[in-house]
Amino acid sequence: MYEHDVIVVxxxxxxxxxxxxxxxxxxxxxxxxxxxxxxxxxxxxEGGINAALREADSWEDHAYDTMxxxxxxxxxxxxxxxxxxxxxxxxxxxxWGMAFSRDDDGRVSQRPFGGLSFPRTTYAGAExxxxxxxxxxxxxxxxxxxxxxxxxxxxxxVSDEEQPEDRTxxxxxxxxxxxxxxxxxxxxxxxxxxxxxxxxxxxxxxxAVANTGDGVAMAYRAGAPMEDMEFIxxxxxxxxxxxxxxxxxxxxxxxxxxxxxxxRFMFEYGYANNLGExxxxxxxxxxxxxxxxxxxxxxxxxxxxxxxxxxxxxxIDRLENIIHLSEDFEGVNPLEAPMPVKxxxxxxxxxxxxxxxxxTCIAGLYAAGECACASVHGGNRLGGNALxxxxxxxxxxxxxxxxxxxxxxxxxTGKVGDYETAEIESPVELGESGIGEDVVADGxxxxxxxxATTGSDLVQRAVEDERQTIDHLLEKDDGIQHAExxxxxxxxxxxxxxxxxxEDGLKQALRDIREARELYQDVFVGDKSRTxxxxxxxxxxxxxxxxxxxxxxxxxxxxxEFRGAHWRKEYQERRDEKWLxxxxxxxxxxxxxxxxxxxxxxxxxxxxxxxxxxx
Amino acid sequence: MSxxxxxxxxxxxxxxxVSTGKQKRDAKKRxxxxxxxxxxxxxxxxKARTADDTYHLKVFRYDPExxxxxxxxxxxxxxxxxxxxxxxxxxMWARDHYDSSLTFRHSCRxxxxxxxxxxxxxxxxxxxxxxxxxxxEPVRVEPLPHADxxxxxxxxxxxxxxxxxxxxxxxxxxxxxxxxxxxxxxTRENREKVKMSTRCIWCSACMSSCNIAAGDNEYxxxxxxxxxxxxxxxxxxxEDMKQRRLEILEQEHGVxxxxxxxxxxxxxxxxxxxxxxxxxxKREAIKNNLKFW
Ligand SMILES: Cc1cc2nc3c(=O)[nH]c(=O)nc-3n(C[C@H](O)[C@H](O)[C@H](O)COP(=O)(O)OP(=O)(O)OC[C@H]3O[C@@H](n4cnc5c(N)ncnc54)[C@H](O)[C@@H]3O)c2cc1C
Ligand code: SF4
Ligand code: FES
Numbered sequence: 001m002y003e004h005d006v007i008v009v010x011x012x013x014x015x016x017x018x019x020x021x022x023x024x025x026x027x028x029x030x031x032x033x034x035x036x037x038x039x040x041x042x043x044x045x046e047g048g049i050n051a052a053l054r055e056a057d058s059w060e061d062h063a064y065d066t067m068x069x070x071x072x073x074x075x076x077x078x079x080x081x082x083x084x085x086x087x088x089x090x091x092x093x094x095x096w097g098m099a100f101s102r103d104d105d106g107r108v109s110q111r112p113f114g115g116l117s118f119p120r121t122t123y124a125g126a127e128x129x130x131x132x133x134x135x136x137x138x139x140x141x142x143x144x145x146x147x148x149x150x151x152x153x154x155x156x157x158v159s160d161e162e163q164p165e166d167r168t169x170x171x172x173x174x175x176x177x178x179x180x181x182x183x184x185x186x187x188x189x190x191x192x193x194x195x196x197x198x199x200x201x202x203x204x205x206x207x208a209v210a211n212t213g214d215g216v217a218m219a220y221r222a223g224a225p226m227e228d229m230e231f232i233x234x235x236x237x238x239x240x241x242x243x244x245x246x247x248x249x250x251x252x253x254x255x256x257x258x259x260x261x262x263x264r265f266m267f268e269y270g271y272a273n274n275l276g277e278x279x280x281x282x283x284x285x286x287x288x289x290x291x292x293x294x295x296x297x298x299x300x301x302x303x304x305x306x307x308x309x310x311x312x313x314x315x316i317d318r319l320e321n322i323i324h325l326s327e328d329f330e331g332v333n334p335l336e337a338p339m340p341v342k343x344x345x346x347x348x349x350x351x352x353x354x355x356x357x358x359x360t361c362i363a364g365l366y367a368a369g370e371c372a373c374a375s376v377h378g379g380n381r382l383g384g385n386a387l388x389x390x391x392x393x394x395x396x397x398x399x400x401x402x403x404x405x406x407x408x409x410x411x412x413t414g415k416v417g418d419y420e421t422a423e424i425e426s427p428v429e430l431g432e433s434g435i436g437e438d439v440v441a442d443g444x445x446x447x448x449x450x451x452a453t454t455g456s457d458l459v460q461r462a463v464e465d466e467r468q469t470i471d472h473l474l475e476k477d478d479g480i481q482h483a484e485x486x487x488x489x490x491x492x493x494x495x496x497x498x499x500x501x502x503e504d505g506l507k508q509a510l511r512d513i514r515e516a517r518e519l520y521q522d523v524f525v526g527d528k529s530r531t532x533x534x535x536x537x538x539x540x541x542x543x544x545x546x547x548x549x550x551x552x553x554x555x556x557x558x559x560x561e562f563r564g565a566h567w568r569k570e571y572q573e574r575r576d577e578k579w580l581x582x583x584x585x586x587x588x589x590x591x592x593x594x595x596x597x598x599x600x601x602x603x604x605x606x607x608x609x610x611x612x613x614x615x
Numbered sequence: 616m617s618x619x620x621x622x623x624x625x626x627x628x629x630x631x632x633v634s635t636g637k638q639k640r641d642a643k644k645r646x647x648x649x650x651x652x653x654x655x656x657x658x659x660x661x662k663a664r665t666a667d668d669t670y671h672l673k674v675f676r677y678d679p680e681x682x683x684x685x686x687x688x689x690x691x692x693x694x695x696x697x698x699x700x701x702x703x704x705x706x707m708w709a710r711d712h713y714d715s716s717l718t719f720r721h722s723c724r725x726x727x728x729x730x731x732x733x734x735x736x737x738x739x740x741x742x743x744x745x746x747x748x749x750x751x752e753p754v755r756v757e758p759l760p761h762a763d764x765x766x767x768x769x770x771x772x773x774x775x776x777x778x779x780x781x782x783x784x785x786x787x788x789x790x791x792x793x794x795x796x797x798x799x800x801x802t803r804e805n806r807e808k809v810k811m812s813t814r815c816i817w818c819s820a821c822m823s824s825c826n827i828a829a830g831d832n833e834y835x836x837x838x839x840x841x842x843x844x845x846x847x848x849x850x851x852x853x854e855d856m857k858q859r860r861l862e863i864l865e866q867e868h869g870v871x872x873x874x875x876x877x878x879x880x881x882x883x884x885x886x887x888x889x890x891x892x893x894x895x896x897k898r899e900a901i902k903n904n905l906k907f908w
Pocket of ligand 2: 814815816817818819820821822837838841882883884885886887889
């Protein structure tokens with residue numbers, strides 16, 4: 001068994017910042033990551049980091065924009081923390097040498113971004129995430145922080161008290177991808193989950209193949225609630241064959257969207273008579289899908305984004321990287337032909353419930369980055385607000401876990417104070433299917449700590465449980481393969497829990513997920529090798545995809561209103577009287593339990609009164 | 616190319632065999648599983664072969680633990696073609712429909728994570744950035760040459776990482792402004808100067824293509840030298856630090872090993888002018904009157 005003060009799971013922007021912060025506080029910290037740090041998907045971020053750096057700007061304005069953008073579902077203490085800390089943390093990156101783009105006076109450049117009242121998106125060309133990730137990894141190397149790379153974390157070692165609020169996290173269990181060994185990692189102070197996005201729940205996403213929501217699902221099964229899972233952001237212009245993102249910049253510069261009949265549908269069909277192609281992400285995504293659904297899509301799948309009329313010179317000057325993206329990933333030269341585009345899953349606003357110090361309701365368990373929900377983004381994330389979240393909350397979680405004295409959080413976690421429970425309405429059974437004895441179906445966390453008394457015992461028990469699960473999967477020699485199960489769920493989610501959500505479709509998705517869960521009882525791994533067995537790992541990930549898909553759909557079904565990125569056909573309005581509250585799902589012995597807690601709109605100096613979100 | 620099994624892996628698999636009884640059972644199970652798998656493959660392959668628009672891939676296979684794969688071999692896959700399909704897409708398709716044990720690293724699918732540098736039709740390329748339609752058939756897909764193969768298309772990256780980390784690959788300056796909100800300014804020109812060098816995604820294609828690196832295991836290699844270039848040319852680090860960096864690069868296995876063959880520059884998926892950077896560092900080193908090898 002390995003042992004450290006603080007264990008960070010994941011090495012994207014959030015995990016790296018958390019590890020550096022714990023190290024700053026003198027803790028013995030290690031990172032355990034299924035990918036080598038520089039392979040993390042933070043590297044894909046292009047646009048930039050929102051930070052109020054200039055004299056004419058203020059954190060208060062940034063907080064106002066963030067609350068408004070969230071459609072009043074962000075918690076003000078979290079949003080304000082983000083905006084207050086972001087300038088300092090952004091400049092810290094600069095002091096670590098990050099290659100930001102520069103103005104003539106040598107200061108870092110900032111650009112305007114959707115939903116911002118000031119051009120405060122600080123960037124490094126079209127590769128901000130790449131620069132951020134590598135800069136932070138450099139700091140890790142400098143500090144000599146230990147990384148267990150290509151170790152896939154499979155479960156948390158959490159004690160089994162009746163109420164999650166009474167539990168403690170003692171460590172994790174991980175699978176060494178190169179050798180096939182399952183080992184325990186005991187964390188003396190705490191475990192920080194920083195596992196990133198969950199885009200693989202959908203079959204078309206801008207997220208990486210590794211973004212399977214592992215941290216969210218593991219924490220959920222260990223008792224930490226998932227918050228606001230129904231809020232998924234879709235990006236309207238992604239390439240059909242890969243999901244590679246084509247920046248809003250193309251439309252900003254004057255790019256036009258056409259349907260199969262060559263109509264400029266944003267205007268001709270009245271989706272956005274004023275803004276046209278420049279309408280918000282969700283409006284454009286819905287318009288595109290409507291075109292396809294009504295038979296005006298190209299190959300029944302996508303629409304065209306044309307920028308040829310801008311002229312070669314202007315395109316090369318301002319959008320050069322788009323030419324490469326389109327050629328390399330779609331085989332289309334956008335100087336000669338329009339680019340095919342369609343909406344794709346992009347970002348999960350929801351995640352593991354935390355407070356503004358990254359703490360969950362389980363002692364010693366933290367979360368930061370896209371896998372966490374503090375909540376900063378509420379119903380909708382503003383472009384450029386995720387990267388600052390990584391560095392601000394990654395750092396806070398790292399400091400807290402290392403024992404630094406910090407101001408007590410204002411946000412509460414777990415079922416305390418003012419919460420309300422609710423009934424779930426579902427056409428099928430939820431959660432684990434009936435075959436409870438099956439090892440594969442087991443809760444995932446050390447739900448059963450048996451006679452374990454010390455933290456190490458508990459971790460050891462969890463290791464043994466995991467070894468059993470893995471042996472079982474490798475020994476079973478026929479059944480169904482994960483790829484088929486995964487594909488079914490991804491298709492159904494894309495079909496039914498997309499930018500359009502109707503009651504019937506949502507119920508259909510629940511049925512499909514149920515079916516997939518039952519199939520999963522019979523899952524088998526074709527590859528029997530212990531060496532670099534990606535078949536096995538994807539099989540384990542598929543389990544997480546199932547739990548998360550169900551949570552997204554349940555939240556979407558429960559929330560009968562239209563807020564932020566969540567659109568419901570039957571309820572076309574935001575309903576503040578009923579829904580100024582967060583959706584939470586807890587794992588109660590294998591069954592999801594739904595409850596709500598009020599959103600906090602009271603900030604440090606003011607209350608953010610809900611207004612219509614129009615731009 | 617080397618298909619040598621890293622010793623450690625062999626040890627692990629040996630210690631895994633608990634009892635001979637279990638071993639036998641496992642072997643039987645494995646056999647049965649393989650038969651089922653084979654059956655599936657045959658059926659799917661038959662379907663694809665008879666379709667018109669397919670691509671023929673010949674993919675390198677090796678697994679130190681699976682008896683039939685201990686001897687490296689090539690497997691044929693026929694993958695139905697879709698507009699825009701890349702090598703990575705084709706591999707994923709083959710894995711998900713024919714053989715779930717086909718193993719390769721990949722994550723971002725957009726040339727930014729650097730996981731899937733492969734040897735395709737005889738040159739180093741990123742799988743996700745290579746359109747099938749640009750290649751002649753059958754498309755040969757092999758692991759990166761000059762690295763130990765772990766399994767199928769996966770190679771051991773440790774040596775590459777060690778070299779990257781040997782050049783003090785982190786920013787070092789002693790002229791930071793006092794305030795934590797105060798920026799350390801940099802001219803646009805200087806940022807432009809280091810820009811290309813910061814684009815490296817650690818894919819190791821360059822290292823794999825380099826003859827010198829193949830012959831001298833201690834040679835830092837193009838990517839690590841480029842990483843050092845990124846800092847040496849950054850005006851914010853100051854002259855003393857630059858001196859120190861040039862000293863690191865001047866060591867026996869540093870810049871002077873490069874024989875300007877340009878193979879690294881040709882394969883770099885991020886279009887980094889690696890050879891030029893190395894040449895420039897050589898000139899800087901001479902300018903600094905350092906002794907050289
Ligand atoms: C194409 C694209 C463009 C974007 N552009 C912007 C932008 O311009 N501005 C902005 O603010 N935001 C942007 N975002 C959003 C932002 O980039 C992400 O939300 C953010 O980078 C996520 O960082 P993270 O550290 O939480 O996770 P990641 O960077 O995804 O890292 C996750 C880490 O967890 C590890 N991990 C996962 N599961 C396991 C497991 N089971 N065991 C061990 N390790 C595990 C992985 O190895 C990885 O290291 C963009 C997102 C995308 C997809
Ligand atoms: S320099 Fe280019 S080829 Fe070499 S590792 Fe970096 S990106 Fe890959
Ligand atoms: S999959 Fe990330 S570089 Fe190709």
